[in-house]
Each structure stands twice: as C-alpha cells, then as structure tokens.
Amino acid sequence: MMKKCLSFLACGLIGAIALAEPAWAGPARLIINGGAVSIRRAGWSQFSRAGNGTQLGGTDLIRPAAGANASLRCPNGGSRRVSGGSVVSVNNLCGGRSGSIRSGDVLKRLQLPDSIGGDDVSIPYIIAPRSGLLFNANPRFQWNPVADATRYTITLVCEEGCDALEPEAIWRGESETPQLTYPEDAPALQADAFYHLEVIADTGQSSTDAATEDVSFLVLPLEDSVTISEDAELPPELLVFDQATLLLENEYYADAIALLQDQITQTPTPALYQKLAELYLATGLRLLGEQAYAEAIALAGPDDSAEYADLEVWLASHYGLAQLYAEVNETEAAIAQLQAAEKVAALFCANLWLNGIQKKLSQWGTSSDSDATASCSA
Incomplete structure (x- = not known):
C-alpha cells in the first residue's frame, strides 16, 4: 500500500x-x-x-x-x-x-597564426597546403594566380622525415592553372614528414618571395579519434560543413579547404563561405579570408524586403572580420565591423551578440551605440 x-x-x-x-x-x-x-x-x-x-x-x-x-x-x-x-x-x-x-556558441574566437600573409597579389603565394596537417595522399596544390603568368613550375620539398638527411626536392611539375592535384605516380607522401611547396611563375615571381611566411605542413593520417561523419540523413552542404569544422578543429586545413571549395560550387551557402573564411585565416591568408567573409555577408544579408537570409552568419562574419583587423592592428576597420554588427543585433535584441560586441568595443576604448540598444535594455 x-x-x-x-x-x-x-x-x-x-x-x-x-x-x-x-x-x-x-x-x-x-x-x-x-x-x-x-x-x-x-x-x-x-x-x-x-x-x-x-x-x-x-x-x-x-x-x-x-x-x-x-x-x-x-x-x-x-x-x-x-x-x-x-x-x-x-x-x-x-x-x-x-x-x-551560450555566448561561446556564437561569439567564436578565430584560430589565427602568429603571422598573417597572403596579401601580395603579385606573387604566387601558397594557398594550400601551407600549414597544419594533411591526410590526403593526393592533395590539391593551390597558389595565388599571378597577372600575365601562363605557366607555373611547382616543386615539392621534403624538409624533415624523409630518407634524405637534408631538405630535398622530391617532385617537380608544371601547370597552366593556379592549382594541381598531386599525381598518383608521384613519390608517395610519407607519414610524419614535413613538406613545403615552392611555385615559380613564368613571369619570374616565386612563392618564396613571401619570405616571412611559414608554409610547411605535416603529413599525418587521421587518428581514430578524428572520425569524419557520413550521416546520410544530412543534406550534402551540411555534411561537408560538419566535416570541414572537424578538420579545422584538428588543423587539417588543406583537406577542409578542398572539401568546402568543391561543395560551394554546388551549394554556395553563407555558412560554407564563413567556414572557408575561417580556414583561410587559420593558415594566415588575409585576402582570401576577407573575400570569403564578403561572400558570406552578401549571401546572408538582407534582401529587398530587409529580411536576412541568415542573420547569425551575417553577424558572425562581421565579428570574424573584426578579429582579423584587430590582429593586423587595423583597429578602426575592426571597430567599423563591430559597429555594423551592433546595429543589426540591436534590431533583433540579439543580446548574446550585443553583449559580446559591446564588451569588445569597450576593450578598444569605443562606446556602444546607446540609441540602437535602448529598446533592448528597456
């Protein structure tokens, strides 16, 4: 009972x-x-x-x-x-x-290297792979296209971990376009070895002209702890987004960049461009990072009826650009990005965004727009 x-x-x-x-x-x-x-x-x-x-x-x-x-x-x-x-x-x-x-779910801190480069369009600077890890046995080599160049010579150098005691060029190739997939019949990339690319345009410019940039990468097979999702129930663009996010977190930058580039040709969504911007910046590529963020902002921004296609990607892209400009000591440009985001966040009373943006503005000695946020604090 x-x-x-x-x-x-x-x-x-x-x-x-x-x-x-x-x-x-x-x-x-x-x-x-x-x-x-x-x-x-x-x-x-x-x-x-x-x-x-x-x-x-x-x-x-x-x-x-x-x-x-x-x-x-x-x-x-x-x-x-x-x-x-x-x-x-x-x-x-x-x-x-x-x-x-929570605020950490939206106000994400970018992975930025010690030095930011990729801003001299006159040289064939390396795009991928240029840092981090690589698991693809036949990666896509990419570099900046140089004006008037019609042919490029590509050299793959093993810096450490190969058979030679000193850095050694293990493969050379040529391409008429600013990218090339590493051939199947080329020497196999060895695990736990460090490599870097060198590219010379037929106009004379070389990727090594960017002397301050560290473009070495480590070949490392995916560990068991890094499981690439194959969820068949997800739309392709979302599956690729998840895969690229995981690869970014584990520093497989070149593999993630190639995934996103291919998917964007099929479904150019704001979120994919935002993630691509994060990857470019993680490898120190300023111009490409800015361009990808600009694409994300354009796609996510308001239409003729002032409706945002993806409000939070729009805000996150401005917030990401602000972090980039702060990193390269362009404080005024960083503040302008945050102020643009602040006004829109205030329209929706998106307080997680507002609080984070205003905190960052305060750190930079700039007051928030009290008129824009008055209705949210009332």
Whole structure:
C-alpha cells in the first residue's frame, strides 16, 4: 500500500519530480531540406531566417514557412518533423529540456597564426597546403594566380622525415592553372614528414618571395579519434560543413579547404563561405579570408524586403572580420565591423551578440551605440 504524503507540499514536490521532462546537455539542431525556416531565440524581439544546421536552445521558437521541409535533430538523437505555418518551441518538439545557447556558441574566437600573409597579389603565394596537417595522399596544390603568368613550375620539398638527411626536392611539375592535384605516380607522401611547396611563375615571381611566411605542413593520417561523419540523413552542404569544422578543429586545413571549395560550387551557402573564411585565416591568408567573409555577408544579408537570409552568419562574419583587423592592428576597420554588427543585433535584441560586441568595443576604448540598444535594455 502506498504511504501517505506527509504534507501537501511534499506530495506536490514528488509529483513534480515524477513528471519532470528529461534535461539534455546539448542544443538541438535545425535541418532544412527545402523552403525557409525562421527562428526567434529567447530574448529576441522578432523572428529571422535561420541557416541550415543552426543550433537551437530549448526555449527558442521555430517558424517554418508554408511548404518548408524541415526537421529538428533533438539532443537525444531523435528527429522531429517541423510543420510549415506553425510556431513551436524546441522543448515542446523534442519532448524535453534542451541545453541553452551560450555566448561561446556564437561569439567564436578565430584560430589565427602568429603571422598573417597572403596579401601580395603579385606573387604566387601558397594557398594550400601551407600549414597544419594533411591526410590526403593526393592533395590539391593551390597558389595565388599571378597577372600575365601562363605557366607555373611547382616543386615539392621534403624538409624533415624523409630518407634524405637534408631538405630535398622530391617532385617537380608544371601547370597552366593556379592549382594541381598531386599525381598518383608521384613519390608517395610519407607519414610524419614535413613538406613545403615552392611555385615559380613564368613571369619570374616565386612563392618564396613571401619570405616571412611559414608554409610547411605535416603529413599525418587521421587518428581514430578524428572520425569524419557520413550521416546520410544530412543534406550534402551540411555534411561537408560538419566535416570541414572537424578538420579545422584538428588543423587539417588543406583537406577542409578542398572539401568546402568543391561543395560551394554546388551549394554556395553563407555558412560554407564563413567556414572557408575561417580556414583561410587559420593558415594566415588575409585576402582570401576577407573575400570569403564578403561572400558570406552578401549571401546572408538582407534582401529587398530587409529580411536576412541568415542573420547569425551575417553577424558572425562581421565579428570574424573584426578579429582579423584587430590582429593586423587595423583597429578602426575592426571597430567599423563591430559597429555594423551592433546595429543589426540591436534590431533583433540579439543580446548574446550585443553583449559580446559591446564588451569588445569597450576593450578598444569605443562606446556602444546607446540609441540602437535602448529598446533592448528597456
């Protein structure tokens, strides 16, 4: 026989515990297979379009457009279809309490090398592979195209870890375009060996003219801990985004760059360009990083009706450019990027963004736009 509760309060507490929804540590993820989906994060003043793969907290709201084909990947691994024309919270859809989105989830710090180069368009500076790790046995060699050049000579040098005691040129080739896939019949790249590329244009310029740039890379097979996702349920652009993110985190820059470049030719999304910008900058390539961010901003930015295609990628790209300009001591340019992001974040009362942007502006001795943020602090 069930024991009687000692008090009404105790009974209520026991009932609440018994009926409590499960709490999950991680956020949910929005998967869009077609159509437009808008979200409204906790604290936002209005809905805005979301990009494919957006992570969502439990109290965030989802509003698919009529006819949209979308689902929510819940933190427990389950998938829930999101019906068009309705508004639903993540917690209601997943049947539990999903983790919240924190400032670190959106205000990401870039991986930047000690020196930034890749800004002299007159030389065939190396694009990939130029630093970090490499696992592809036949990588795509890429370099900056030089004006009036019609042919390039490429030399692969083994610096350390090969049979020779001194750095040795192990392969040479030629190309009429600023890229070349390492041939199948070329000497195999050895694991745990350091290499670098040298490129000379037929106009005389050489990649070694950028003397301050360290472009050596280490050939290292993927470890068991680095598992490349092959989730067949994800759209191709989202699968590639996940793979590139993992490779970036583990410093396989050239492999990730090639993945993104190929996918962008099929589906040029703002998120893919943003990730490509992060990869270029991780290897010290300023101009290409700026160009990729510019593409992300253009694709994610407002249309004729002032609706953003992907608000958070737009904000993140400006925030990334600000970090780049701060790194190269162009503070005014960095501040301009943050101020542009601040105004738009204030329109939506996107407080995670606002707080992070204003903190950074304060560090640089610049006050925030009080008029723009007044309605959010009211």
